[in-house]
Structure formats: structure tokens, C-alpha cells
Amino acid sequence: MDVDGNKRVFQRLGAPSTANPGDPSKQKVCYHWRAGKCTRYQCPFLHRELPPPTSNEGPGKRFAEHSGSQFYRKGSNKFNGGSNTWGRVHGTNNMPAAKKSEKLCNFWLQGKCAYGEGCRFLHSWSVGDSFSLLTQLESHQKVVTGIAFPSGSDKLYTGSKDESVRMWDCQSGQCTCVVNLGGEVGCMISEGPWLFVGLPNLVKAWNTQTSADLSLSGPVGQVYALVVGNSMLFAGTQDGSILAWKYNEATNNFDPAASLTGHSVAVISLVVGAKRLYSGSMDNTIRVWNLENLQCMQILTDHTSIVMSVLCWDQFLLSCSLDKTIKVWAGTESGNLEVTYTHTEDHGVLFLCGVHDSAGKPVLLCACNDNSVRVYDLPSFSERGKIFAKQEVRAIQPGPGGIFFTGDGTGQVRVWKWAESSVQQ
Template structure:
């Protein structure tokens, strides 16, 4: 895939420094009011563009280094080679300059706000895909296809050519896309009162009726018997650890063209969870069950270890047995909407608008308990797990301050950020170190993990 050939943004790692504005020797002058607000456009300005003199170096170096804590290895930052001199780097506001976005910032490299879309090493922005008019609510990259599919609340699905980055077609659905996933060659799209299912290899086009209201989340599960025969752990399409990625890829390579999903689950506005089975005789999906339990809409789910996990606007997570589709546990530690769920190794990760990410682990009794809680400054919208260029597990956490944080697992040490004009609602893993983000403006960005630069003598 060669997205970089079409105008990729090369200013990925650039973080411009300095305080901004012309200086003055007269320390008795007043500090510019507009500069404090980040809006001064006078050049030169007769007032000061700086505050009081900075503290002596000793006071800066004496600042405490923030560390995370936890009862186990979760949140425990490992030893690093950063010396105290690293803390002397001038820290700018972690906010993208609104004037830079509009192309008219007059401060250039002296602006106190960021003139880039990311911070951190190890990944880069390749290109931006423009076309959607509003929130990108789903991104899919089906197996065996050279096309990328993006769904939006503008009631369309756009098809992009992976080689050129050009939009090859627009599918009008007549309803807002609430979610979209892919599994093998299949794409499932949730719109009000229906789920669309497309097979990109056979051109099969199915409509699954039954949902009431908006469809916010979808997942696919396979039969336990098939998984046991292959000797592999098969998990859902939301996220997984590095080891599971390769196991799942091997399994799907065998499955492709041989079997179809056993169960496809849909989460609706009324709190019901609908499940379908694929019927090979009729070449279609038939209703399998309706799972009741949540009091309000279900907005997230993930499948792992023969369990289905559902997060809801009622602030709870329910654990369902995929064999009998019965609820076996209800988790109530979150205090707001459970926005996203993720399976990583033997852990379940959940995030919420209560500004926390919780890590769950099974006890000897088989029930899940919280083993670590990571606190954010903003509500958390989406979780996505993926390996970096060195196959180390990284957690991407999208927050409602229009940013995505990168964390190493299991330490939860932060390693970078990416920014957007509006909230990033969709994150999708791709092949060859690619990953995709879709935000509230309708913009889709293509990123790639890359080898970190090595020091040269």
C-alpha cells in the first residue's frame, strides 16, 4: 500500500518552540493582553510577549517526575535513560494552533501552540483522505481487498483505492452509519433499524432486519469447535495483543472461502443485543437470539475467549457466554458510559466518559476484577490495541479533547499523541504498520509505524 505517493504531510514530528513575539529590553512594560490569549497579531508589538523571568535551572531540574502506580505491573513505569537535563526542554501548550490550521499564524516557529498533528517518535502521518462531511464512525479494510472503506454519519460509505488514496466510489445508505467492522472479506455496517452485510469477494449484499433505532456496535464470533480443531484462540475484531494477531491471521487465512461467521451480534438503541447465525443453505443470516439485560443503549463490545463483553450507557459491562448466550457477570465499577472495550492477552480493558481506563483480570473463581485504573484528564471515547514497528504492544486512547494518547503496555507510560480538529471516533489497524483514524470533521488520516531513528556518532 502506497498512500505516501499522494501528498502526505511530511511535517509529522516537527514541534516548533519559543515563546513568541518580539522581545523588549524594557522590563517595566506591560505584558500584552492579546498575547496571553494567544491572539496577538501585531508585529512588532509594543508590549511584552513574555511573562516574568524563568526560574533558575536548579528549580526546574528539581521538579518531580510523574510516575504511575498500580498494584501489579500495570501502570509501573520501567527504568528509563532520561537524564534530568531532558526536563529543561521548554514545554509548549499541547494544543494545535488554530491560526496554523487556517494557514495564517504570524508567529511561525515562535508560536506557543503546536504547528503539527502529532508529538512523539515511531510513527508518521502519510496522507489525509478528504470527502466525508461529518463524523467518521467506522473504518474497514477487508481481507484480500485493495480498497479501504469508511462510513460516516453523513449517510455514506466511501471506497478508497489503497495505492493512490483516491476515492473510487460513494455508497449512499439513506441513514447515519453508527458503526462498521470487517471480518475476513465481509463488511458489516450498522444504520438505523438494519445491518448491511457485504462480501467484497463474492459481491454478496445482505440486509439484516430486527434492530430498533441506531446500531452503535457490531462484533463477529466463531464456533468454539472450529477454534479447538485449529488449536487457536480466535478473538473479535476490535483489538488484541501481538501474539493473538498472528494466530488470528493464520486462522482467517484458513477460514477464507471455507466457512462464514457463526454469530454476528448487533447492539441497538433500546439496549437489546441481537445475534444472527449464518445459514449456508439459504446463503443468508437468520436470527439466533435476543440478549436482554442492559437498561440503556449498548455502545461497545468485544469478543474474546468464548465470551462476549458489552458496554452500555447504563455505565455497566455485561459478560456473556457465547455457547448459551447467557449473562454470567455484570461489572459496575465505571460511573459513566462505557465507550469502548478491548481484549489484550488475558486482560479486558474498558474506557468510559468517567475519564478512566480500567484493566480487568479473571480471578480463580473466573469472575473479572479491576487490577489497575488509569486516569485521564478527559473522557475516553475509543481504545485500540496494536503492535509498533518492533512488535511491542501499544494502546491508543482517544479522548474527547480531540487527541489520541499512545501508551506502552503494560506500563501505561505515554509515548506520543496525535491531534485532530474534532474528536477521533474511529481507529483501525492495517497491514504493514499502517493504521487509520477518522475524526468528527469527516477527515481520515493514514499513519504508519516506523523504525525510530538511531543515534549516530
């Protein structure tokens, strides 16, 4: 992680308020400000977005169409139609946060910065006032690859490439149990009381209420992704296949149901939504599968590098890649998905997680391979803040009561909470 820097970048004021409003040159938005790197003082162009054209609908109506949107893993909505509100700032209260020096102080990381509060680099694990760090859970020795909070449980579970799953008491923040599995944890999810853990050539299934302990064989190589949909458990594996199991109540076991083939290399992300299964792969593609007959319906090829994560939100599919883009897909009249908006980052994007802030508004957390997590409002992609780590964040999980968790490459899990002041009108 680059923790040094040559200079600070300040948020400069744009064209002064005394500028002639009729002068067209004073009604242009600064290109460099939009990129977050304008250093001119005074800049002759605006450092704010121009207000939208006046219409009879009112400026907030189109955004209100999405105000009740929910992230989901299961759903019956159809992807249908695009949206021209992606990537736009909706209202003056959703302006991007002021840019500050966004490089962590290397000496602060080592606990020996002599400048203290006067240091020009960050002495904080985050930027933005929408959320705050509650505590840190330190015990894993390698990257955290899964975080789960089973329903009806007061325990948090974390999995890591150190070949262990750890159970944490949510009241004391103490690790109360360590299960050594003998293989790297590639992923972990919970569904109801069940906890599923992806391992090399195996999926472990634990029922946190009955203590049932099952081993699901069949995968070839590391299991990188797990998801539940249409009463089936799906696992994305190293050899490019997707295995499916169906729960058998009579035997209290999971029976093999299907093997979905088509990807040429590892499947590393799965999500279910709109009666479809979506799989992201190291072959740079996303495949769309019908959940009823498990047939591939469409192959999405717009990414130019590994598809790291896929996410469903409302009527849209979101995907991210090491090609430094987040793509938003919407359905056409023919039923196929097409890109309706592309958001570009400066670094490869590793993971997407959808949460809701303290006001219930949708927020997208995007982990990048510069050891940071970007926090964006949806659908505007206006920035709410950033989270920093010593190494890449590879696991993010929402929790109850406005809490969410991040796990990084050092094995550290951090607990964050949305602030009540994060409510935006």
C-alpha cells in the first residue's frame, strides 16, 4: 500500500459568487474538480454541479422512484428498463464530500508519528462523517475471506485463509471458539440458521441452532463463492463449474442437484435475484442462469478483466472487475441485460456490498486493490467517504442495528456503525 505522498490536494473554491451569472464561461463545471484533483486558486470554473433543468415533475421525483429500493439475494422482480439517474448528484445535500489528503501516514501506522494532529497525512482509518469505527477484532493470521451473521444468533462468524473459522461474542467482542478446518476458507455465507463454508474440494454446512455438522463433497479445487436461491445451495469452484445441492428434510442432508458448466476458469462470485443466478468468473464474463431449469440464458462480456463481484439492487445487476470499472446492467425489451452505466475507479475493484444507512437509504461499499473501500450513495454514485486498511479488504458484511463489518488481508475484522447524522435529505 502506498502510504507516502508528495503533496496535499485541497478542495479549491470555484468561480466566485460575484461572477456574472450570464457569462457562459462561469456556468461550466470544472473538469478537474469532478475528478477530485483541481489545484487552481481561484479556479474560473464551477466547483459544484449545475442544477438540473426545471420540469413539471420536480427535481426529486425521479430519485424518489428508487428511494424504496432494496438489496436482495432472492427476489421475483424482473430486470426491466434502464435509468438515466445513475452517476448523477441528486440535490445539493448529496454533493461529494470535500477532498482531503487521503494518504495514511506511514509513521502513524507504526505508532510513531512525531507530528501528531499537525501531520498532513491521515491519522484515521476512514474519511467521512457518515459512519464510525466501533471496534477491531484481531485473531486471524491471514486474509479474512468471509463474514457471516446467522439469523437468530448473537454470534459473529469469520473465516480466513489461515484455515480457521472463528466465533465471536457480540456483547463482549471476544473470540469464543476456533474451528481449524485443515484448508483455506475461500468464502462463507449464512442462510437462516445455516452457516456454509467453502473449502478446497468441500463445502461445510453447520446448523447453528441444532449443531448439525455436514460435509458436502463434489467440488474440484477451492470453493470461492456460495449463494442460496430457489431452495438450493450453489457453489462456484476453481475448475469453473457451479455445483448445486437441495436440502432434504427427510434425511436432514443436502442432496446433489446439478452441475452448471460453461465458465472456462474459476467462478469467484455468485448472486441470486429476479429468478436468475449470476456468476462472475476469472474468464472475464458473467453468466446468467435460469433458476428454474438451470440453463444459461446469456453471457455478459463487457468486462475486460476478472469479474470479482456481482450484486443485485432493485431492478439492476451491478458488477465489478480488476478492469477498474463497476458496471450497472438493466434489462432490455428483449429480456437481455445491457450496460446502462459504467463507473470508473483508479484501481481494480475487488468486492461489492450493498447496505442501508441509518436513514434506510441504499449505499454501495466498493473494496479496491489500493487497500481502500469507497462508500457511495445509489444511484448517484456520490461519495460518502472512504475506509482504509493495511491490506486489501476482501470481505464486507452488513449486520443488525446499522452495523457493518470489514475484513482485510492482515486478518483484522473491523466493526463500523452508521451515524444518525448520516441522514441526508
